[in-house]
Amino acid sequence: MPAPDEQLLLETSRFRVVERVQQAPAGPRTRQVVVHPGSVVILPLLDDGRVCLIRNERIAVGRTLIELPAGTLDHDEPPAATARRELQEETGYSATEWQELTQFFAAPGILSERMHVFVAERLIPGATAREPGENITNLEVPWDEALAMIDRGEIEDAKTIATLLLWDRRQRGRLSPKVDQSR
Structure with a gap:
C-alpha cells in the first residue's frame, strides 16, 4: 500500500493523534490514528x-x-x-x-x-x-x-x-x- 497522507490533530508528551488518508482502489479511506512509540x-x-x-x-x-x-x-x-x-x-x-x-x-x-x-x-x-x-x-x-x-x-x-x-x-x-x- 502507498504511504498515507497525514495531518496532525493532537500532540501530547506520550502520543500523537493524526488523520491519515490512504489511497485505496475503491477510493480514499480516512482514519484517525493514535501514534504511540510502543x-x-x-x-x-x-x-x-x-x-x-x-x-x-x-x-x-x-x-x-x-x-x-x-x-x-x-x-x-x-x-x-x-x-x-x-x-x-x-x-x-x-x-x-x-x-x-x-x-x-x-x-x-x-x-x-x-x-x-x-x-x-x-x-x-x-x-x-x-x-x-x-x-x-x-x-x-x-x-x-x-x-x-x-x-x-x-x-x-x-x-x-x-x-x-x-x-x-x-x-x-x-x-x-x-x-x-x-x-
Whole structure:
C-alpha cells in the first residue's frame, strides 16, 4: 500500500493523534490514528512459582486493574532496556534472566502501539521508583491462581491475559519455543 497522507490533530508528551488518508482502489479511506512509540510488558516470575502482578489505578477506565508491569518506550530506548527500567520502577524487582516472549499490536484498528513482551526470572527485590501520582501495589500470586483470576474475570487487562495465556501454553509444550517475529 502507498504511504498515507497525514495531518496532525493532537500532540501530547506520550502520543500523537493524526488523520491519515490512504489511497485505496475503491477510493480514499480516512482514519484517525493514535501514534504511540510502543511499549513493553513484563512477566516477572519468582523462583517459588509465583508471578508478580500489580494493582494499578487506571484513570482511563476509572478503577484499579490487576495487570503485569508495563510501560512506554522512551525516545530511542531499546525495548529490553525499557523492560528492565519498568520492572524496577513499578515492582522494585530487578532480574538476572530475561527473554523476549513475543510482540503484538495493542489495538491496531486505532492505535499504532507495538507491545514487546519480556519474561523476567531470577528476581532480586529492591526499592520501587514509581512516577509521581502512580498508585501501584504488588500482588504476588501462585501461577495457577493468576490463571484462575482470568477465568473469574478478575484480570481484565488484555496485555496481561494474552501474556499469561501465551506463557502458560509455552510451558505446557503446546507452543513452539520461539515465536517468529519477522511478520
